[in-house]
Amino acid sequence: MSKALLDLVVAQFGSAVLGTHAQHGDDTVIVAPSAWFQIHQFLREDARTSIDMLTDLTAVDYIDREPRFEIVSHVYSLGKGHRLRLKTAVGDEEGETVEVDSLTALWASANWLERETFDMFGVRFVGHPDLRRILLYPEFEGYPLRKDYPADKIQPLVPFREVPNIEKVAPFGVDEGMSFGRQTHQRGHEEN
Amino acid sequence: MGELSHTAGTETAVLEAGEGAGFGTTKLKDLLSWAQKYSLFMYPFVTACCGMEFMSVSGPRFDFSRFGSEAPRFSPRQSDLLWVVGTITQRQAPVLKRIYEQMLDPKFVLAFGTCASSGGFYDNYACVAGVDKIIPCDVYVPGCPPRPEGVLDGLMLLQDKIQRGDRTPGIVKPRRDPASNQDLGVVSLRRNKDAAT
Numbered sequence: 131m132s133k134a135l136l137d138l139v140v141a142q143f144g145s146a147v148l149g150t151h152a153q154h155g156d157d158t159v160i161v162a163p164s165a166w167f168q169i170h171q172f173l174r175e176d177a178r179t180s181i182d183m184l185t186d187l188t189a190v191d192y193i194d195r196e197p198r199f200e201i202v203s204h205v206y207s208l209g210k211g212h213r214l215r216l217k218t219a220v221g222d223e224e225g226e227t228v229e230v231d232s233l234t235a236l237w238a239s240a241n242w243l244e245r246e247t248f249d250m251f252g253v254r255f256v257g258h259p260d261l262r263r264i265l266l267y268p269e270f271e272g273y274p275l276r277k278d279y280p281a282d283k284i285q286p287l288v289p290f291r292e293v294p295n296i297e298k299v300a301p302f303g304v305d306e307g308m309s310f311g312r313q314t315h316q317r318g319h320e321e322n
Numbered sequence: 323m324g325e326l327s328h329t330a331g332t333e334t335a336v337l338e339a340g341e342g343a344g345f346g347t348t349k350l351k352d353l354l355s356w357a358q359k360y361s362l363f364m365y366p367f368v369t370a371c372c373g374m375e376f377m378s379v380s381g382p383r384f385d386f387s388r389f390g391s392e393a394p395r396f397s398p399r400q401s402d403l404l405w406v407v408g409t410i411t412q413r414q415a416p417v418l419k420r421i422y423e424q425m426l427d428p429k430f431v432l433a434f435g436t437c438a439s440s441g442g443f444y445d446n447y448a449c450v451a452g453v454d455k456i457i458p459c460d461v462y463v464p465g466c467p468p469r470p471e472g473v474l475d476g477l478m479l480l481q482d483k484i485q486r487g488d489r490t491p492g493i494v495k496p497r498r499d500p501a502s503n504q505d506l507g508v509v510s511l512r513r514n515k516d517a518a519t
Contacts, residue, residue: 266448267413273449284447288415288456 133157135212138178143169158215166201166218167231173205173214174236181207181214184233187243189251193277197221197227199253225252225276232257250275351487358402358428359481360390365401367421369409372435375467385471389477398424401478406459409437410450422457428489430480431459434473437465458491 136157146165151158157255161169166189171183185204189240192198199221206213221228233240245264252273255261263270267287272279364512368376379386386392395401398421410418422431433453436442439462441451453459460483 194458212367279447284451285412286415286450287412288419288450290455291458 135179135214138176139169139173140215142172142261157213157214158217160217160219163201163218163230166216167236168231169216170203170205170233170236178207179207180213181205183208184237184243185213187233187240187247189247189253191251191275191277195219196223198223198225199251201230201239201247201253203233220253225273225278228253229256231255234258249273252276352485353484355487359484362389362390362391362403362430362480363393363395363401364405365396365398365425366394366405366407366422367418368405368407369410370435370437372407372437372467375470375473376405376407376434379470379473384474386474386477389474389481391477396414396483398422399426401425403428404429404431404457405434406431406438406453407434409442409444410453410456411448412450413448415450415456418453419456430461430484431457431491432476432480433459434476435468436464438462439464440503444464453492460491 133152134154134157139159140150143161143165146162146169148162149158149160153285159169169245173179183206185206187201187203190200190202190207194202200217200219203216204213205216218228228251230253232244233253234244235257241258241260242264244253244258245261247253248255248258248261249263250273253298262268266274268286269287272283366373366376378384391403398404402425404422406418422429431453433439437444437449438453439459441449445451450456461476461480463473464474468476470497
């Protein structure tokens with residue numbers, strides 16, 4: 131659709147653009163991580179693009195790739211009505227240092243989106259003013275949406291109850307679970 | 323007072339002089355239980371979409387105030403019945419536990435819906451798989467969300483339990499704690515790299 135938009139970005143950042151593709155009107159630009167901030171700044175400030183809205187920002191963990199994480203942003207122009215997806219790949223194999231420039235200087239909405247991405251994937255956004263967990267609790271260790279986080283690992287804040295006779299499977303009386311009209315039991319509860 | 327005039331061998335009350343007149347005899351414990359089960363002051367701990375069904379069942383069409391469970395008390399110190407309505411996340415578990423501990427005995431807990439009962443499909447890093455992992459739970463109402471009829475049935479079940487003087491909480495379903503399972507370990511998805519080495 132907006133091939134012109136893709137061409138404009140490629141012409142402006144020739145070496146930093148690693149690839150483009152467009153499918154069914156979804157235009158995608160794959161950029162080098164060093165140009166992540168500059169490209170967004172250009173898209174926001176140039177009159178021909180005038181992209182003024184950061185719709186979404188998240189990450190994908192491709193565990194068998196190098197670099198491992200793909201940062202994805204969706205941007206939209208309210209005035210011109212065109213949208214663009216930008217991707218960049220960062221991070222080493224173990225996920226120790228995953229860093230990309232923060233977009234909070236351009237869009238205030240990037241603040242919480244980047245905090246969520248940090249919370250779930252452990253991506254550190256350089257220049258973010260307040261990078262801490264937003265959904266999970268501070269005691270949480272690890273990053274749950276990484277592919278190497280065990281799928282059913284839980285980190286309870288409240289320890290589970292210690293209950294004696296936990297093997298007692300049937301806690302209810304014979305007719306408990308039946309409404310009044312369906313009760314047939316004799317009342318044998320007097321001594322307890 | 324229908325159930326107060328049973329004529330079985332272990333009846334709780336006997337009307338001595340016919341309907342509407344005379345006096346009845348009963349045991350104090352049974353009378354207290356009978357009063358208790360029709361005056362369940364509730365504390366609605368509503369966290370998720372089940373709250374819509376909770377509003378429905380508290381509204382005039384289904385109306386659980388018919389069962390004496392009408393008055394909501396937004397202070398746990400004044401309430402008897404804790405409705406846990408919706409998903410409880412690990413982050414919210416301390417809040418729920420504190421609310422429960424602030425309630426005065428006798429206190430009852432009703433797990434409303436699948437999430438509160440067992441966690442449902444939220445079997446993940448974020449959610450508590452059933453509130454009975456952290457607080458004792460008397461009645462479980464299944465459904466996602468439950469039908470109002472199911473909730474009323476659960477409420478009557480609880481009243482039945484109170485009348486019988488049964489204070490046994492529901493079973494705590496054991497859940498394998500994966501955090502302590504060493505075999506589980508790291509999920510291996512690096513097929514290409516494993517094959518190379």
